[in-house]
Amino acid sequence: MVQYSLSTPIEYLKGVGPQRGDVIKKELGVFCYVDLLNYFPFRYVDRTRFYKIRxxxxxxxxxxxxxxxxxxxxxxxxxxxxxxxxxxxxxxxIELVWFQSLKWIDKVIQVGSVYIAFSKPNEFNGRISMSHPEIELYDPSSKKAGNLTLQPVYNSTEKLKQFSLDTKGIQKVQFSLLELILNQVEEILPGYLLEKHKLISRRQAYQFIHFPANQSDLAQAQFRLKFEELFFIQLKLLRNKLLQTAKFKGAVFANVGQKFNTFYNELLPFELTNAQKKVIKEIRTNTQNGVQMNRLIQGDVGSGKTAVALMSMLLAIDNDFQACMMAPTEILAQQHYQSITSLVLADFINVEILTGSTPAKKRRTLLAKLLSGGIDILIGTHALIEDVVQFKNLGLVVIDEQHRFGVEQRAKLWKKNIIPPHVLVMTATPIPRTLAMTLYGDLDVSVIDELPAGRKPIQTLHLYESQRLRMFGFMKQEIDKGRQIYVVYPLIKESEKLDLLHLEAGAEHIAKVFPLPKYRISVVHGKMPVKDKEYEMQRFVRGETHIMVATTVIEVGVNVPNASVMIIENSERFGLSQLHQLRGRVGRGAEQSFCVLMSGNKLSREAKIRIETMVRTNDGFEISEIDMQLRGPGNIEGTQQSGTLDLKLADLANDQAILQEARESVIKIFEDDPQLANPKNQLLAAYFMTKHDGIGWNKIS
Known part of the structure; x- marks a missing residue:
């Protein structure tokens, strides 16, 4: 007798064969039995009830x-x-109507017989009919899937359909697979977890997910498989965190010394918010226990993350360590350099900047100074991770907008000292809580959820194209008050495919409405030479121009407190996260700031939700939750590169409660049994080591 296993190649399944097997592999990425078992329906057709014609x-x-x-x-x-x-x-x-295959249908259907007709009802001239219904002779004793069940619907493709692998064809293949292999599906969760979380068995879950008899079966299967999926992600992340704590000793910042105290008491030009104080306290606790810190700081634009980062770096300096800060772009690195040097005096600490455009002579001097310990804080771009950049004693690494850096790039900074430096990661892109738990579940997470005192909430308005003259009038009023304005476009040049306003035409139009010599305009976009871009930006920063016409290049990296208005053209074309980031370019001074969302008159449902959300709230975390609901977690900026999000069934936008339940369960397990050595956790340890052999018990991803 032929022995089959879950790893058997797909072509050996009855009804598949070599040709169908090849197309399934190419179109679906399904190579063996277990892959097909985990190819889930994307929806179900409810055939659990019969409707009456009335x-x-x-x-x-x-x-x-x-x-x-x-x-x-x-x-x-x-x-x-x-x-x-x-x-x-x-x-x-009612009438059942067919327009094709008339001879065959006429031959098949019999007058006087009872049938199940299945289709969408249509109305024509006040009468209901069904066009091209699926029709099945009714047999009350039949156990076929077509009668009173939820029918699975699978994604298919044109190529699959050529091999009769539409949703019905895939149903038949799945049915054959389950009959053959279901009894080989082994349980991977221990009995105490099944009991605690009221989970059905794994075999039942696979049976019910593909062929549920009713909504109750389907709900139980979905809960079981989603819980399992999220549980093992959390097990992996939290296990890595435990390993990191055990394996990587960290520099001990035992003292809160003269630099930190002098800055806090004498140089800091504003009062820290309670949220900032809380995060600094968390960092202080992290860095004095001898274990490497890995902490993520989330904070909206303008919430004061840079001040927290600077005070953390002063803590390192007080304990005879150096610090560095890595930003994804030269503009942002320059902004951090200017911001930090404006807060600390030149003779207080030594701060330098290193980027790709640092001249060779200055670079050599800077590198020698860094190695001798003459530089306290080095700010830079990817240039910091080059092998030639060597520190005397690096104790703290601050990474800004971390989603723009890969794991390998960050790891290179960890190797800049014998004792790995503490790592502080910052992002101004608020991340939904469920996403943070999944992407950054192995990091400690701090949230700065207050804005500094005196900051007024940005007022956001939505205007249609027909209200453009009103918008121009408003711009002139603000310029007359001495303010500056951003106008952001989604495109540089006109596109035949997209009927959008574009920067070149927009700049020409604005130049006519705001003529010289009274008004001066800067134009900035990503395809300009770096020197030209920098020149135009600096003109705007110095207040020499009134209006900056730009693409989203200014989303990150321009800090102009006098700019009080952000106008976003074709705002319906931007995602919520990007709209929120752009809005954060204003509101940095004490004056009232405004964001104007310009749009066409016809808006999709999603565009309306995005614009209404922006007008209603300034809360970045609320916005991020809505953004994830609209776009799905895989499309939130930067996260689509993460293998962590390769979810088969769970949906982080809608399964927050299941994720929380799974995470709390994992935390409790590790509190009681950090090595998973207890016999009751034998199943977990065995499955984890098999499934995650790239991680292992003694490695860190």
């Missing part, structure tokens, strides 16, 4: 009706023939 309406989706065909006839001429059957139950009569 209850049918055109707004219903596909429904099934049990009735008798009382007559049939082919009507119309050669060009417009159709087969019409009168279909009757005890509440009324």
């Amino acid at each position: 209850d049918l309406t055109a707004d219903l989706q596909q429904v099934q009706v049990l009735g008798r065909i009382v007559s049939k006839e082919v009507i119309g001429d050669k060009r417009a023939k159709r087969l019409v059957a009168q279909f009757k139950d005890d509440t009324g009569v």
Whole structure:
């Protein structure tokens, strides 16, 4: 007898074979039995009930009706023939209509027989009918999936359909697989977890997810498989965190010394918010226990992350360590350099900047000074990770907008000292809580959720194209008050494919409405030479120009407190996260700031939700949650590169409660049994080591 296992190649399954096997591999990425088992339906057609004819309406989706065909006839001429059957139950009569394969259908259906008709009801001239219904002779004793079940619907492709692998074809293949292999599906969660979380067995879950008899079966299967998926992600992340704590000793910042105290008491020009104080306290606790810190700071634009980072770096300096700060772009690195040097005096600490454009002579001097310990804080771009950049004693690494750096790039900074430096990661892109738990579950997370005192919330307005003159009038009022304005476009040049306003035409139009010599305009976009871009930006920073016309290049890296208005053209074309980031370019001074969202008159449902959300709230975390609901977690900026999000069934936007339940369960397990050595956790340890052999018990991803 042939032995099959979950790893058997797909072509050996009955009904597949070599040709179908090849197309399944190419189109679906399904190579063996277990891959097919985990190829889940994306929706289900509800065939658990029969509708009565009197209850049918055109707004219903596909429904099934049990009735008798009382007559049939082919009507119309050669060009417009159709087969019409009168279909009757005890509440009324409707027409079933076919326009194709008339001879075959006429031959198959029998007047006087009872059928299940399945289709979407349509309304024409006040009468309900069904076009091209699936029709099945009714057999009350049949156990076929078509009668009173939830029918799975699988994604297919044109190539698959050429091999009769539409959703019905995939159903048949899945049915064959389950009959053959279901008894080989082994349990991977221990009994105490099944009992605690009221989970059905793994075998039942696979049976019910593919062929549920009812909504209750489906719900139980989905909960079990989602819990399992999220549970093992959390097990991996939290296990890595435990390993990191055990393996990587960290520099001990035992003292809060003269630099930190002098800066806090004498040089800091503003009062820290309670949120900033809380985060600094968390960092202080992290860095004095001899274990390497890995902490993520989330904070909206303008929440004061840079001040927290600087005070953390002063803590390192007070303990005879150096610090560095890495930013994704030269503009942002320059901004951090200017911001930090404006807060500390030149003779207080030594701060330098290193980027790709640092001249060779200055670079050599700087590198020698860094190695001798003459530089306290080095700010820079990717240039910091080059092998030639060597520190005397690096104790703290600050990484800004970390999603723009890969794991390998960050790891190079860890190797800049014998004792790995503490790592502080910052992001101004608020991350939904569920996403943070999944992407950064192995990091400690701090949130700065207050804005500094005196900051006024940005007022956001939505104007249509027909209100453009009103917008121009508002711009002139603000310029007359001495303020500056950003105007952001999604495109540089006109596109034939997209009927959008673009920067070149927009700049010309604005130059006509705001003519020289009274008004001066800067134009900045990503395809300009770096020197030209920098020149135009600096003109705007110095207040020499009133309006900056730009693409999203200014999303990160320009800090102009006098700029009080952000106008976003074609705002319906931007994602929520990007709109929020752009809005954060204003509101940096004490004056009231405004964001104007310009759009066309026709808006999609999603565009309306995005714009209404922006007008209603300035809360970046609320915005990020709505953004994830609209776009899905895989499209949130930077996260699509993460293998962590390769989810088969769970949905971080809608399964927050399951994720929380799974994470809390993992935390409790590791509190009681950090090595998973207890016999009751044998299943977890065995599955984890098999499934995550790239991580292992003694490695860190």
